[in-house]
Amino acid sequence: MNISGLVRIVLAILLVGPLPVLAQRPFDPPVSVERDHQHFVVNADGTYRQSMEVSYRIRTPKGAESYGSQEISYISSQEDILSVEAWTVTRDGTRIAVPPAAIRDRDEDNSGGVAEFSDEKVKAIIFPQVAVGSLTSYKVLSRVHASPYPGEFTRSFVLPPRLAYLDWEAQFVLPASRTLYVDKRGVTGGLDKTVDGLSYYTFRYRRGQVQPPQSDAAGFIHYGDYLFVSTMPDMRALGRVSKTFFEPNVEVNDEIRTLALRLTAGAADERAKARTLYTWVAQNIRYVAVSLGQGRLVPHPASTVLHNLYGDCKDHVALLESLLAAVGIASSPALISSGGSHVLSTIGAHYPINHVITYVPSLDLYLDSTDPFAPFGTLPLSDVDKPVVLTALDRMGHTPKMKADAHVSRTEVNMNIRADGTIAGRSYSRMTGSFESSSRSSRFSRQSRAEEAVIKELLFRFNETGQGSMQSTESTDITKPYWVRATFTLEPLANMPGRGGMPVPVGLVPGEIAGLGSDTPDAESRFPWRCSSYVVDERYVLHFPETVAIEEVPKGMQFRKGDVRYESRFVQEGRRVTLHRTLRVQRAASVCGARESRDWRALYKVLQRDLRSQIIYR
Numbered sequence: 001m002n003i004s005g006l007v008r009i010v011l012a013i014l015l016v017g018p019l020p021v022l023a024q025r026p027f028d029p030p031v032s033v034e035r036d037h038q039h040f041v042v043n044a045d046g047t048y049r050q051s052m053e054v055s056y057r058i059r060t061p062k063g064a065e066s067y068g069s070q071e072i073s074y075i076s077s078q079e080d081i082l083s084v085e086a087w088t089v090t091r092d093g094t095r096i097a098v099p100p101a102a103i104r105d106r107d108e109d110n111s112g113g114v115a116e117f118s119d120e121k122v123k124a125i126i127f128p129q130v131a132v133g134s135l136t137s138y139k140v141l142s143r144v145h146a147s148p149y150p151g152e153f154t155r156s157f158v159l160p161p162r163l164a165y166l167d168w169e170a171q172f173v174l175p176a177s178r179t180l181y182v183d184k185r186g187v188t189g190g191l192d193k194t195v196d197g198l199s200y201y202t203f204r205y206r207r208g209q210v211q212p213p214q215s216d217a218a219g220f221i222h223y224g225d226y227l228f229v230s231t232m233p234d235m236r237a238l239g240r241v242s243k244t245f246f247e248p249n250v251e252v253n254d255e256i257r258t259l260a261l262r263l264t265a266g267a268a269d270e271r272a273k274a275r276t277l278y279t280w281v282a283q284n285i286r287y288v289a290v291s292l293g294q295g296r297l298v299p300h301p302a303s304t305v306l307h308n309l310y311g312d313c314k315d316h317v318a319l320l321e322s323l324l325a326a327v328g329i330a331s332s333p334a335l336i337s338s339g340g341s342h343v344l345s346t347i348g349a350h351y352p353i354n355h356v357i358t359y360v361p362s363l364d365l366y367l368d369s370t371d372p373f374a375p376f377g378t379l380p381l382s383d384v385d386k387p388v389v390l391t392a393l394d395r396m397g398h399t400p401k402m403k404a405d406a407h408v409s410r411t412e413v414n415m416n417i418r419a420d421g422t423i424a425g426r427s428y429s430r431m432t433g434s435f436e437s438s439s440r441s442s443r444f445s446r447q448s449r450a451e452e453a454v455i456k457e458l459l460f461r462f463n464e465t466g467q468g469s470m471q472s473t474e475s476t477d478i479t480k481p482y483w484v485r486a487t488f489t490l491e492p493l494a495n496m497p498g499r500g501g502m503p504v505p506v507g508l509v510p511g512e513i514a515g516l517g518s519d520t521p522d523a524e525s526r527f528p529w530r531c532s533s534y535v536v537d538e539r540y541v542l543h544f545p546e547t548v549a550i551e552e553v554p555k556g557m558q559f560r561k562g563d564v565r566y567e568s569r570f571v572q573e574g575r576r577v578t579l580h581r582t583l584r585v586q587r588a589a590s591v592c593g594a595r596e597s598r599d600w601r602a603l604y605k606v607l608q609r610d611l612r613s614q615i616i617y618r
Helices: 003-016 061-067 235-249 254-264 270-284 302-308 313-326 433-445 451-460 512-517 594-612
Strands: 031-042 048-058 069-075 079-089 095-097 103-107 116-118 120-126 135-144 154-159 165-175 181-185 188-195 198-207 225-230 289-291 332-336 355-360 365-367 387-390 395-398 408-417 423-431 466-472 482-490 500-503 534-543 550-552 557-561 564-573 576-585 614-617
Touching: 031 061, 048 061, 069 079, 069 135, 079 120, 154 165, 181 198, 198 225, 235 313, 235 332, 235 387, 235 395, 254 270, 254 302, 254 313, 270 313, 270 365, 302 313, 313 332, 313 355, 355 387, 408 433, 423 433, 433 482, 433 534, 451 466, 451 482, 512 534, 512 576, 512 594, 557 594, 564 594
Parallel strands: 031 165, 116 289, 408 534
Antiparallel strands: 031 048, 048 135, 069 120, 079 095, 079 135, 103 120, 154 225, 165 198, 181 225, 188 198, 332 355, 332 387, 355 365, 387 395, 408 423, 423 482, 466 482, 500 614, 534 576, 550 614, 557 564, 564 576
């Protein structure tokens, strides 16, 4: 047998035989936590002294890069770092002390893109001779002389599953007259003893196994191990302390009253007044985080915010509450987590609260004026379906669940396919809810860029090339319905003239369904994950030239499972083909589990097949 014949046989075997399954590299965490011991001596007024000793075992080259230096953050107006000692233990057991010159003070890095002023400082430790197998360790002694919640103590520890914890311990000593309330998962321990007027608590944690992060996972509080401790028994108690932060800074002076009355002149009812005042604050008060001293939890006076025309979430709430009060509308701050957490602690723990919005009881309405692209009555996705602490009302609340019909993207596209295969198109999209605020934000951020570059980028998402232009409702005018129009020309996606097949182009449109079809879901959801409810409706009309005869159009697809409904329909009328795709997702909650994950993976396969389907022509 000659060589070429042997090659053909081998190729045939490879083609008809099963493809080998390539083993994926297992998740390898950069470090393991060899030791993490923290000790707190708490005073009756909530101030405390803390000592901690932390050691990381370097497991990978990336770990050496990332953990070869450590940063100890602290709030300089509330905490003093009394001493820092650090050292490296090399693989051969040699201990090398970190010299004082390698322990440096600097300001916290606030270059994340949001204007921010903070008194958060950092002790930066640079470890010597760090390599795979090394142990980096440090000891820190500090004193917190101003409790963020005056008279109270609270600390939160989240133990992410991506790291192994071989020896974790937290100890608390506080006056026996103060009860330490505990909320924990996976952590053992509690009250050890009460001696000479002091109560001693010890908590321990061990975990050798690790799990890789999951990109769409909900907040750690839904699935991770943690320890929360507080002298406040529940979230209402925390809210009562927080109430004292806002009340002195909500003010109705002559300037605020005059502005509120002028803005609401002619408003028909309470809802119209609230709409007007919310819109003014959202459009005129620039978001700037100012975290100095008590400013981390305490807003500036409303008059100061109005004078500066900027502020953070607390400042927005204080000013909006003042304006509403000026026209006789009561409101309350609503403490909330704007991250992936849809539950709060059972005790008065600050974590995971990181945001505050406004609640209007008479309208049963939540408002977040820090989002300048969210129309009145629309909350950012990060605020939807969340428990809140209503500080002025001394009770808990809950933001509305997500309703699909409030988050809608509808697109109509007309495409004329020319004899040479180029495509001239027009599109019109209308959006509400999260689609609207996201699109408004994107349009606003792209205003400083050349439109040619923006168009190229949008078409490239779906491997299309061409030219175009777009118009829309002014992105910052949240009083008007939102729409986007586009005209575009696409370079050929199929060879013409001649026989061939062509998938339906996406064009210069939001492309929600095509985007979902190109976003591969995880093979499995190990953790609860964040999910949304919405409606996407896309209608394409394609006009083929007289030189083309259409032989076959796809049959379309249907998918119905759990919370998800999807349908695509192709209709041919001569040389015109209409494609109508609709996707409706109505979740029971904003955190989903294994069943919803399986259903979504099944939908993904259907979407891929549908997006690959072709119109056959000659």
